[in-house]
Amino acid sequence: MAQRAVSINGVLRGLVPWAGAIVSALLVLLCLGTVLAVFLRAESAAQFSRSDWVAVRFTVTQAFLSALLSVVLAIPVARALARREFRGRHTMIALLGAPFILPVIVAILGLLAVFGRTGVFSIVLGWFGLPPVQIYGLHGVVLAHVFFNLPLAVRFLLQGWAAIPAEHFRLVASLGGGPRDVGRLLERPMLWRVLPGTFALIFLICTTSFAVALALGGGPKATTVELAIYQAFRFDFDLSKAALLAVVQLVLSGSAAIAAWKFSRQHDAGQGLDRVVQRYDRAHGRLADAAWLGFVVLLLGLPLVMVVMQGAAGFLSMPASVWAAAGRSLLVALASTCLAVTFGLALSLWLARLRGAPRALGEMVAYLTVAVSPLVMGAGLFILIFPFASPRDWALPITALVNAAMALPFVTRALMPAVEACEAEYGPLAESLRLRSWARLRYLTLPRLRRPIGFVAGLAAALSMGDLGVVALFADPEQATLPLKLYDLMGAYRMEAAAGAGLLLMGLSFGLFYLFDRGGRMNASV
Amino acid sequence: MKFPMIAAGLAMASMASAETPELIVYTYDSFVSEWGPGPAVEKAFEAQCECDLKLVGVGDGAAMLARVRLEGARTEADVVLGLDTNLTAAATETGLFANHGMDDVAFDLPVEWSDPMFLPYDWGYFAFVHDTTKTPDVPQNFKALADSDLQIVIQDPRSSTPGLGLLMWVKAAYGDEAPVIWEGLADNIVTVTKGWSEAYGMFLEGEADMVLSYTTSPAYHLIAEEDATKAAVAFDEGNYLQVEVAAKVAHTEESDLADEFLTFMVSDTFQSIIPTTNWMYPAVTPETGLPSGFETLANPSSALLFPAGDAMAVRDAALDEWLNALSQ
Incomplete structure (x- = not known):
């Protein structure tokens, strides 16, 4: 024993x-x-049809646009957050992490309430005699992906800004440099290092998108490879097609993953004494920074506020099956x-x-x-x-x-x-x-x-x-x-x-x- | 003393459960919804069968067939209800269904019925439905619809029987010209939904001007909601016919009960539930006739329908054309 x-x-x-x-x-x-x-x-080898190519093309296009928009919009937002001090700044940075753990389907619910044909945005457009917007299709998918990935990009870029030693800003200021020089000497080189990795990571995340395309895709022309796999399996029970698409998906996101890994190696910006960053260019661009921060708060906040408001109203009318x-x-x-x-x-x-x-x-x-x-x-x-x-x-x-x-x-x-x-x-x-x-x-x-x-x-x-x-x-x-x-x-x-x-x-x-x-x-x- | 009592209790319990057999029927979502035929059908059948009828909603009609194929012989379903003539050939090919053995039913269908495996329970014409107050002028044929800037919602032909019906409709009306029609329609289509419920809901919420549904859909608004603003359009080309069918699963352990259900399905009780819950024409007109309001419905100039045997081949070719036209 x-x-x-x-x-x-x-x-x-x-x-x-x-x-x-x-x-x-x-x-x-x-x-x-x-x-x-x-x-x-799979019983037979599947043919790669034209609509499958369209799915691949759509997957790449929407991922590219989503990543590009997220990253481009993140630059002014992250810069504003990096150089401004205001009450609630820390809360705002913390909340930027929230979309990462926000269920996709909830975000879609919120986005529909804001950008749907009968949503807030369309109502506002109606005041000016403009036709309502349509959320289904490429732009809807990209919008949802930007909603999720813009905050991620902002956080990555903020880390980039934080990695610039405080001494560098002081040096530029003491040499008489203005905001333009800060941009040229410090920020742009940092962005060139951080942006490719951020872009590649968001691109990768967007290539595996399923729920967003399921809810907001607009038919065969707005189908991602993931969605096509689901359709082959659930609609046609076509296992050979599902297998073929699975390999395509593996290659697609595999190469995106390798790119993301290659670009995201950390570079050393040089060491400082880790003191608090003192910015000398705060007088500049105050309004623009406020506008960008306001934009982000609105873009991310409004859908969530709508979820809370409508949800509170509907909380009592939920069938028991929801609780189960x-x-x-x-x-x-x-x-x-x-x-x-x-x-x-x-x-x-x-x-x-x-x-x-x-x-x-x-x-x-x-x-x-x-x-x-x-x-x-x-x-x-x-x-x-x-x-x-x-x-x-x-x-x-x-x-x-x-x-x-x-x-x-x-x-x-x-x-x-x-x-x-x-x-x-x-x-x-x-x-x-x-x-x-x-x-x-x-x-x-x-x-x-x-x-x-x-x-x-x-x-x-x-x-x-x-x-x-x-x-x-x-x-x-x-x-x-x-x-x-x-x-x-x-x-x-x-x-x-x-x-x-x-x-x-x-x-x-x-x-x-x-x-x-x-x-x-x-x-x-x- | 205690132990034998528990054992007896257990034996009784298992006997009790053996006495109420369970019949599982796979069907589409809208059939089982609280405003659909499901609740009334379940109540009426359970009153006569001394069994537990379980209606399980598994997506829309076409997805249901994929589901049964996926589950194969292991499927829990005893009866599958909600396929249509466009799918019966493919369903027969799976070998998962059994003959119904009923050849003496007097159907009131616009077509002859002789399928030994699939039994019809209702029928209707596919049609685009609109709100006469919001969109008073509507196109009367596919070409005019394609030229208009009306926004329509349709269903995915791979998952939904109305979506598949539209595919066959365009093919039946235009043949080789069908891809041209689809290319013209592409910019009218707001989105393609998984099932009928989603599409009709979107239309009611105002996300589209027209929705692919049935000529009988306005009857729901008229009778249940006293709202006469919804109308269906009879197209110049004619409208495609849908005959909805059910069949017994070959591997069922409740074969007799499944037969009983199919007999019940074409009986007066079931058939009189259909018009005002499933909002379709009953396969066998009940003694009381059709509910008032049905006489106001649009009557298509002609009924289009591919024979079930041809439908399978037509479907595959038409699906490719559809995917190609809409993915541009």
Whole structure:
């Protein structure tokens, strides 16, 4: 008996360092194995039709326009935020992070309320005798993507501005340079370094867009590859077409991911003493800066205000099924969070030990899901499960697993630096105490990583809560998650109930993030 | 003493559940909605069958077939209700459906019916519906519609039977010229929705001037809402006919119950529910006749319809043309 206990303990002990390797194998299987499964199940080789090319072209066009607009608009906004001091500036920067965890379908609800044919914007246009605007199609898709990615771009650029040492501004000022010189000598070189990576990242995010195109696309001419995969699977049950499109999607976002990775290497702007940046060009462009900040507040704030206002009115007219869907979503989100954090931690601990080529390869696997279509993953899992069980029964566990995989790049990215710092600082001490495996995890790693774990758990929970992707493949009214339920209510034009569900979903997503993030900070003893 | 009682209780419970068998019917979303035929049909059938009728809404008609193909022999459905003649050949080919064995039903359909597998429950003409107060002047044919600047919403032919019907309609009326018509219509189409419910909802919300629906749709507004402002247009080319059908799933474990349901479906009870809930013409006119208000509906000059056997080949070619024309 004792012998056996020891050996199990030994196996477990051996498992900790290898957990990361197991997780990455699972990831490779999830990302590539599922594509293979779809391929093998396909009965005949699909022809690449003209409408498929149009989907590819549309995907690239909308991603390019979305990235370009987001980045171009982000420049004046980030500059205004960088050089102005005003009350609420910190709150505003913090709120710019909110769209990242805002459920896509809620944002669409808000955008429809503002930019739809019967929305606020059209009503205002009507006062001037202008015809209402139409949100469906390319411009609607781009608008929604700018809504999500402009804040992201602003935050990236702000980091760029923050990386310019305070001394540089002082130097330019002391040499008699005005705002024009600050732009020429400091800001433009910084922008040239930061912009390509930001552009490529947003381009990548937009190439995998599904929910936005599903809700705001305008038929065959506004279909993304992801949406085409969904249609091939759900409408035509054409697996060979789905497999073909899956490979196209992989190549498309794979190359975007490589570009993003290549361009986003950090450059050193030179070191300063890290003092508070004193700007000497504040007299200039005050009005323009205010206008840009006002624009961003309006663009991001108005749709959300509409969601809250209409949602509060519709909160009581929601059918009971909305609450049931919210419960299911909550369960899926919590399961997905557990998986994402466990996977992320295992990967980070494993990667932190590797050096050189194996490490680069490992990191690539950790970020693989950025480039892979969750719909293909879902379709593949559907086909794999089918011979053994009814995929319907597995809809929610699969959704939780895929959501965890999709959150993993962000989780790993946020955990890695903390894990490395912890190992560098306490690793030797832990080694000298022979504190290893479970004990080390329990007494050193987890307590030290409390804050980043709280943060990534919040992130993973919110992302899963708002996800409308793989669950749409298995969709079944009785198993709908809250985002899917909301989409159905919008489809049935029960707008009051949809607005209420939208508010509930937004509250749950932000609430989960807040609770986890807060939990990580509370009573943090270290 | 306790244990045997629990065991007996469990046995009773399982017997009770065995006594009320469950019949699962896949259908389209609007059929099961609270204002659709679903609730009344469920109540009426459960009163006679001593079973639990579960109507499951799985998207729109065409997506439903994809769903059944996806689930294959493992499908939970015992009956599939809501396909139409454009899909029956493809559905037959799956081998997932069984013959209904009813050849003595006196249908009141505008066409002869002899399909051994699919049983009609209602029919109607596809038509564009508009609001006579907002858009009083409407085009009377596809060419005029394409030339106008009216905004229309249509459904995706891959997921929705009305969307597919429109595809076949244009093809039946224009043949090889169909792509030209679609290219002309492209700038009129606000968006293509997944199903009928979405499109009709958009129209009612004012997001479009016209919507692809049925000549019978205005009857809903007239009878249920006492609103006479909605009208359907009978096109010069004629309107395409839709015959909505249901069939028994071959692998069902509730074969007798499924047969009973199909018999019930063409009975007076079911058929008299259809006109004022599904807003279509009943496949067998009930004894009481059609509700008043139906006589005001537009009457197409001619009924267009591809035979079910041809529809499959026509569909694939027409779908390619449609995708190409609309993706430019």
